[in-house]
Amino acid sequence: MDTRTPIPTHLTDAERIDRLRLIRSDNVGPRTFRSLINHFGSARTALERLPDLARRGGASGAGRICGEDDARAELAAARKIGVRLVAPDEAGYPPRLAVLDDAPPLLGVRGATDALMRPMIAIVGSRNASGAGLKFAGTLARDLGDAGFVVISGLARGIDQAAHRAAIGSGTVAALAGGHDRIYPPEHEDLLAALLEQGGAISEMPLGHVPRARDFPRRNRLISGAALGVVVVEAAHRSGSLITARIAAEQGREVFAVPGSPLDPRAAGTNDLIKQGAMLVTEAADVVNAVEPIMERPIAFGAHEGDGEPLDFEADAGDRARIVNLLGPSPVLLDDLIRMAGTSPTTVRTVLLELELAGRLERHGGGLVSLI
Structure with a gap:
């Protein structure tokens, strides 16, 4: 509900x-x-x-x-x-992205609207990819396209671009870290132009925004959030692709990994994902069979933490001071903060909102918050 x-x-x-x-x-x-x-x-x-x-x-x-x-x-x-700024539930806003608790309130989209509304599978991986990795990413993207899926990725060098190029004919979507007029890397502007004919591009950033390092994890949540599942083809330890896999798991998306040689550092991350429970992928059928049951279920808008609850702007000054004093540079769970403050969840959420608007609060994954 x-x-x-x-x-x-x-x-x-x-x-x-x-x-x-x-x-x-x-x-x-x-x-x-x-x-x-x-x-x-x-x-x-x-x-x-x-x-x-x-x-x-x-x-x-x-x-x-x-x-x-x-x-x-x-x-x-x-x-x-040709960019439209659309809200969740408007045509062109990927339906599965719309249900996230941190879905962009307005998403910049361009390209073919029908492609943005179809079921998506994300393919991500190393920028410094091996020849075998590039070939497999292309084969997987092509086969998933033939099976009726749109491939979404991040327009990066390596695995991303191989997946995009192979899926141009069937539809592929690029999630951008910068504004629609600030394509990164610049040499992929031709790739973006080609994929827009049958696919699309999405960004939450304003025009003119040049992507910075901290923008890529934000972009990654769009990739995984719009998709039924994420396939990691190659990823070294501490790679951006592993961040995408972690975010996907937090979002309740399926996580897939392509195994690689233990001697290739570009496969270290994917092999670890398999050890941690990611589904092993050697062909498109592995992905299709796993997501078909999910596709049969309707996309439901769920309740999110704090949604629909009133805020308390008349909270007692002592409560406000106590909540602020409990916060520090080390992240703390919201539930723990509510318990330690000894006041209502509504009051705690109100104070956190005010701190955030003042630029004093940082939100982390997993319901953690800290003072800046």
């Missing part, structure tokens, strides 16, 4: 502008966006309350709130290059 505030199937221009302003304002991420919308009912009201909420969180100065002119300019520039 979906307990979240439902998002209309088509936003008005005014609503899209307000939502774009809110998500582009300082210290507003996807989860904070949802909490604000759930509590205030509209992005416009939330925008009006941002300065007061940040002040309550201890902000030293007024944070930047995206202006209406800037939002209109971004929308116009996006449309000029």
